[in-house]
Amino acid sequence: MASSIAAEYAIETRGLSKSFGSHNAVDGIDLRVPRGSVFGFLGPNGSGKTSTIRMLLGLSNISAGEVYLLGHRMPDDLDLALPRVGALVEGPAFYPFISGRRNLIRFDSANKSADPKTRDERVDRALARVGLTAAAKKKVHAYSLGMKQRLAIANALLQPRELLVLDEPTNGLDPQGTREIRNLVRTLASEGITFFISSHLLVEIEQICTHLAVMSQGRLVEQGSLEELSKSETLVLTLRTVQKQGAIKVLRDLKIKAKAHQSEIVAVVPRGLIEPEEIVRKLTRAKVGIKSFSLLAPTLEERFVSLTGEGFDVAR
Ligand SMILES: Nc1ncnc2c1ncn2[C@@H]1O[C@H](COP(=O)(O)OP(=O)(O)O)[C@@H](O)[C@H]1O
Numbered sequence: 001m002a003s004s005i006a007a008e009y010a011i012e013t014r015g016l017s018k019s020f021g022s023h024n025a026v027d028g029i030d031l032r033v034p035r036g037s038v039f040g041f042l043g044p045n046g047s048g049k050t051s052t053i054r055m056l057l058g059l060s061n062i063s064a065g066e067v068y069l070l071g072h073r074m075p076d077d078l079d080l081a082l083p084r085v086g087a088l089v090e091g092p093a094f095y096p097f098i099s100g101r102r103n104l105i106r107f108d109s110a111n112k113s114a115d116p117k118t119r120d121e122r123v124d125r126a127l128a129r130v131g132l133t134a135a136a137k138k139k140v141h142a143y144s145l146g147m148k149q150r151l152a153i154a155n156a157l158l159q160p161r162e163l164l165v166l167d168e169p170t171n172g173l174d175p176q177g178t179r180e181i182r183n184l185v186r187t188l189a190s191e192g193i194t195f196f197i198s199s200h201l202l203v204e205i206e207q208i209c210t211h212l213a214v215m216s217q218g219r220l221v222e223q224g225s226l227e228e229l230s231k232s233e234t235l236v237l238t239l240r241t242v243q244k245q246g247a248i249k250v251l252r253d254l255k256i257k258a259k260a261h262q263s264e265i266v267a268v269v270p271r272g273l274i275e276p277e278e279i280v281r282k283l284t285r286a287k288v289g290i291k292s293f294s295l296l297a298p299t300l301e302e303r304f305v306s307l308t309g310e311g312f313d314v315a316r
């Protein structure tokens, strides 16, 4: 059997599973991460993201299924794939009382294939790429959490990489730190690096992603480009009015099941059932005053809540 396939995908899995005893933490997932994408791997805590990532990187055994990383079968061809992949999983342990720069020198020295003659240059370039040149000589214990995350990414960038895998890189960061990581990902992605980034918070990564996958209880419940995912079969109608009962009756006559929800009336309407103008006309004719009206595709957040039964704003 061929050990690698044409690498259209930076990551491809087939029926990938991980069980801990009788518990299926990852349950037969088929991931397809296109090259050049910024791929958001979303799901509530405990949905199987880290377990998946550890198998992708050969950090834990695969219970069932297949993993191809840059076209190489894992873990058999780990030595071919891993040098081209940078990863941030559970953060590297930095020495707090030496500088960020010295820390990277130590990590680089531990890599036997890294040429010592070009070490300083390599480390300085990595620090510059993550915006830590000015703080390079500061001790790591004086770094903010965001700076530590950037140092960890610099560490992953000591060698040229085609793919960076980041497990919850914004977890625990303040809004400023989160913005720094997002900007860094944008810059590196524009240089052609593929990103696979996990998060339990949609809002923290949706702005930078080109593709998303959603995990729920070990299963992959959604996957695709943002464009594909925003094509929804249903629309959400939201109406503000004082005449709630009258409005609900008009909508019912239009075969739209509506509910009063605090100060609004909300309904799910199949796409193409009726034009918004027609709804407004019928409401006006029935003398329902309209304070505001919208008929929109659900937001990604609304979609994911319906897919996972959970919001992404759960406690960190
Ligand atoms: N080493 C382990 N031993 C037993 N169960 C584990 C282990 N690691 C993870 N799990 C379980 O697997 C499930 C998925 O965990 P994890 O992959 O860490 O999820 P996430 O990263 O999405 O929060 C959880 O139910 C977790 O308790």
Ligand SMILES: [Mg+2]
Binding pocket: 049, 050, 051, 168
């Ligand atoms: Mg995790």
